[in-house]
Amino acid sequence: MPNNNDVISPEILVIIITATVIGTIARIISIKLDYRQYPNYPNGYLIHIVTGALAAGIGAFIIPALMEKEFTAVTFLALAIQHFREVRKIERESLMDLEGEEFTKRGNAYIDGISKIFEARNYIVFLVSFSTALTIQLIQHFLEVDFWIQVASGSIVGFIIYYLLKRFTSRQKVRDIATVTEGKMEIKGSDLYVNGNFVSHLMGREEAKDWFLNDGIAAVIKPNEEHYLIPLLNGGQRQAIIFEVTRRLGQKKLYSVQDPGKGTIVIAVVPIIKNFDLLKETILLTPILETVKKNPELLNTTLGANK
Incomplete structure (x- = not known):
């Protein structure tokens, strides 16, 4: 007969099962399969659900x-942190390996x-x-x-914590700091202009001119406040916008000028x-990068209005 001391009590089972299920559900909810197609279905889903569980x-x-x-079980915390860091490392290496495969x-x-982001979601x-486990334990006691x-x-406390953490870690998007309008293309000689802005001088061939005038589209991104131009002109931020544009619409030829x-x-x-x-929506939904947000004042939506 098994020793009763070796059997997990119903109270502890309630804590473990409920907390694990609620945490896993929170990870499933946080996975978004949008036009960026990352993580990709189904393998990406499986990996992130398992690591979240x-x-x-x-x-x-x-x-x-x-x-x-x-108390020695607290060492699991160190293992957890190491596990989360490995998730971040694996995601980074995976995306770096794909850099040459996109437009x-x-x-x-x-x-x-x-x-x-993927590391933070595991936290x-x-x-x-x-929080779910702690709440149940306090109620039982x-x-x-x-x-x-x-x-x-x-479960309620767990989902409240999830909501608060998601709000805290949510990222701004380009739509929060800028507007996008359609640009008018015109070619003068061998130069391409959009709304009077010089874009390129490589329009010498008639085929290239017809290509842009007939099949091309242009977007003009204008910040809502002058100081928002600083993050928009950041090299990493512009590259992220261009990537999302070509990923969603495809690319035969592209120019980006500031x-x-x-x-x-x-x-x-x-x-x-x-x-x-589609081009406008893609640009507006591009997230503002962490590297741009090093100075919170750059993205303070009330800064320009208060001056």
Whole structure:
């Protein structure tokens, strides 16, 4: 007969199972398969769900381990942090390996931001699971309530923590600091202009002129406030915008120029899919990179209005 001391009590099982499930659900919710197609279905989903479940499991076991005075189990925290860092490293290496396979490169800044996000999401799952487990333990200790009330209370607290952490870690997008309008292309001699902005002098051949005038589209990005031009002119940020544009619309030919004097950025492209609304949406949904946000004042939406 097994020793009763070796059997996990129902109370602890409630904590472990509920916290692990809620943490895993939080990771599933945070996975978004949008037009950027990353992570890709189904292998990307599987990898991130499994790693998220592991993070949730680690968070769920912390409270029961402390209850049993197994203080050495806290070393799992060190293993968890190492595991999360490995996820970030693997994501970074995977995206770097794909750099030569796209129409244009993501750029190091964009890749660094993506890998940090996947690491951070595992921390979110860990904290959600830990908070769920802690809530259930406190209810079991101080209140005599039904099993389902324990589960419901822990789940509610877990999802509240998830919501708060997602709000805290959410990234601004280009639409938060700039507007995008359609540019008018014209060719003067062998020069390409968009809304009067010089773009390229490589329009000498008649085929190239017809190509841009008939199949090309252009977008003019203008910041809402003057200081927003600083992040938009960042090399990594511009590369991220160009990558998303070519990834979604395809690319036959592309030019991107900046005019700090007029406070605009021009993107002229001959895409595979000619659709300005799609081009505009893609630019506006491009996230603002972490490297741009080193100075919070650059993205303070009230800074320009208060001057």
